[in-house]
Amino acid sequence: MKTVVENVRRYLQLISSQFVRNPELAELRIAEVPESSMVRFRLILDKADIARVIGRNGMTASAIRSLAKAVGEKYGVKVIVHILSHEEAEMV
Template sequence: MHPAVEQIRQYLQLIALQFVQHPEQAELRVAESPQGDAVRFRLILEKTDVARIIGRNGMTASAIRSLAKAAGEKNGIKVIVHMLSHEEAAEQA
């Protein structure tokens, strides 16, 4: 794992734990592209916590994504951050 990816992972974990009420159910999945130039983070939370982390009009989620993308761009990595509930993750699997 690229050191920048690990730093972004730690950042997302820190932020998620600050916003959610059920941190024990929070899960962060990381998927890197085979070329190593892109990474996708899936922050899977309790349904009520998803609303908290998205924020009013999506402003909180937008800020979190912007900071993660900026950190990735600085290191030449495309970063995608998804925030979804356990139910939504199960449907996509």
């Protein structure tokens, strides 16, 4: 599971750095659920950067999630990626 977490973490950091204008406000939280072999990633961004990462009609976010899931499937791990603003992350 550590291989999946590290690979997806690096991927999300690389991709998010290409889209965000406020990288100092970007945060990546990782929660592993070992008994179900699931990993949840929360990419928390400044509200102004959310639209850039989600993209038109959610196409960019969909592509980001698809590639992250593909890495997980290779190792038999379910990968979930949430893209949230800081305000939304405080509510959850």
